[in-house]
Amino acid sequence: MWPVPVHVPFKGSPEAITEVLAGRVDFYFSPVGLVAEHIREGKLLALAVNSAKRAAILPQVSTLAEVGVADAEYPLWYGLFVPARTPRHIVETLHRETLQALKTPNVEERLATLGLEPMVMTPAEFDAHVKAELRANAALIDAARIK
Secondary structure, eight states: OOOOOOOOOOSSHHHHHHHHHTTSSSOOOOOHHHHHHHHHTTSSOOOOBOSSSOOTTOTTSOBTTTTTOTTOOOOOOOOOOOOTTOOHHHHHHHHHHHHHHHTSHHHHHHHHHTTOOOOOOOHHHHHHHHHHHHHHHHHHHHHTTOO
């Protein structure tokens, strides 16, 4: 019989990964870019990725759906945020410049190395995405009765 899982809080991923590597913690959900090298070296075993498709940086690792865990997708994403009252022309300029930067070879290469795949959206699409994520997380918290 498996022991009851115990939540172990960490200040960040590096500390958590160190504890898993040392065998003091059994598992950790990590951004793939932070553990890909450990997986390639055989120091960590990847059980699955929690995105809809396999990670380009670890194509040999199945998704949760592929290993039989349905409806568990919970991809990690990052976003560029500004204060709510930022003038529209500044938001549009930041968006345009960010898209241009994402297309430069050194940025594309660095993101790929980190296992990050840009989710290009307009500011309005990103706003809708954030609101949908907040609703989904609130529903998850309610369903799990987290206080």
